[in-house]
Amino acid sequence: MNAITTPLTVEGQSWNEYTLSNDNGMSVSFLDYGGIITSIITPDKHGNYENVVLGFDNYKDYLNNSNYFGALIGRVSGRIANSTFSLNGKTYELPANEGKHHLHGGPVGLHGVIWQVELIETATSTGAVLYHTSLDGDAGYPGTVKFKVSYTLTNDNEFTIDYEAISDQDTILSLTNHSYFNLTGNLKDTVLNHDLKIDASQYVELDHELIPTGRLVPVADTVFDFTKGRKIADGVGSNDPQNKIAGDGYDHFFIFNHKEDVNVELSEETSGRKLTVKTNQPAMVLYTGNSVDDSCTLKERQSVKHLGVCLETQSTPASLNYPGFPSILLAKHETYRHTTTFKFSTL
Template sequence: MQTSSNPIKGVGTDWTEYSLINDHGMTVKFLNYGGIITTITAPDRDNHFENVVIGFDNYQDYLNNENYFGALIGRVAGRIQQGHFMLNGQSCQLPKNEGENHLHGGPAGLDKVVWQVELFDTATSAGAILSHTSNDGEGGYPGTVKLKVCYRLTNDNQFMIDYEAVSDQDTVLTLTNHSYFNLSGDLKDNILNHEVKMDSSQFVELDHDLIPTGKILSVTNTVFDFRNGRKIVDGVDSTDQQNIYAKNGYDHFFIFDHQNEEQVVVTEPISGRMLTVKTDQPGMVMYTSNGLDHTLALKERQSEKYLGVCLETQSSPASLEHTGFPSIYLPADELYRQSTTFSFKTI
């Protein structure tokens, strides 16, 4: 197991890229800026290592990372309608950074923070502890929150993300990582033929602004039913209004049944790569990069629609407006602790 750091020149004076490398050669690289995961190399069925996430060719472009490539997201992942919520009878107004709504922590979210990083390695894993204190009122949110995120790569080709946070006041919080996965390797193909299997029988209905309506729908007899496996292209070709609202694809919160050991399994038939997701989070937003265009210079090629799939394990901001949704309420002095493991295998 190895860890290393490499200062990034020409961007910020305090930007550093860190590398976690296991004994098989699998590598995870990330920045202290936004905790952004820039590279994950994983083997295909012929043990050929290639990058399986989207990242910019020029690190300067992460300063304007509107697609949140690889970033840590918070304080609240997802959309908050009108940027407004009530907490303990008090009105809280957040900045609006997506039309009339607040998205992914706002214009100064955790994706734009320079985190403190402490590397570690053991006989079986290489990792890093990312720490940051978000002060009361930062991003419009109440409470001073002490955050700690652990990235860990094991010799079993598991990449684990553990989140911890404590607030000195009642607040709202749900954290996630916004990596775009593409198992074809080095962005050789789009993700339309990726097959997804998901332990979920319910998803959240959205309106035309991608704001939850308050309805939780059954996946049965829809292209949102991934319980037995389904290709992403099914949702792209779908005439379902929910897919059309999401710009012909998926950008929806799925509620996990937690009946299987693994909540998500993604496979890519040509490379033979398989990515499994195991989490204690109540659900996940699956976003199929429907909003990407061709204007961004990525490491391997120009960007395009459907080039990556995000697996954003989290709770639901819809709980601020509607009952029956996984809560994001965090009482003062109560420990927020969540974990997601991405395991890379082959078939």
């Protein structure tokens, strides 16, 4: 188990890239800028070690990371309708960065700040703790919030992200990671032939601007039913109006049943790689890279649509407007605490 720090100079800024490696040869690399995960190296069924996430070839491209490759997302992941919300009788206006809506914390969210990093090594794991303080009024949000995010890699090929935060005022908060996974290895193909299983019986309907309508839809008898597993291609090639709204694919919020041992299973037959996700988050946004075009130069190739799939465990800003949704309210001095573990193995 070890951790390596590599200093970088990017457009005049001093960054660091950290690489966590376990005794099996698996590694996770990330930046202090945005907490961005730049690569995850795992073996396939033949023992070949390859990257399984999307990352830029040139680090400076992370400065304009409109696809949020690998980034920590906050203060609120997802879209806040009309860039406004009310809390304790007061209305807050947020900067719009997707049409009239506020997406993923705004133009300068947690994905665009430099985090303080402390490396942690134990007998059974290697990791890092990332710290950042967001001041009252940052991006229009109330409360000074102290963030602590831990990245931990074990010899069981488990990569865990622990999120903690505390605010000095009532506020709203929903953190996630925006890594795009591709288990083919070194982006050999799109994710269309990946098999996906989600322990979720309902998803949230979207309008034409990808804003939740407030309607929870049963997945039964639709291409949104991943309870027994299906190909990602099923939704991409679907004529379901919801798949069409999302740009031929998925960009939808699934409510976990929390009845299975794991919440999500993703696998790819050719490589034999398998990824399982276990979380105490109430739900997940499944995003299949529908808006990714050929404009990004990644480490292994030029980007294309559906080259990666995001498994964004989180709550939802839809709860600001509709009852019955997982809440994103964080009370003054209460601790926000969520954990998501990504376990890599082979079939």
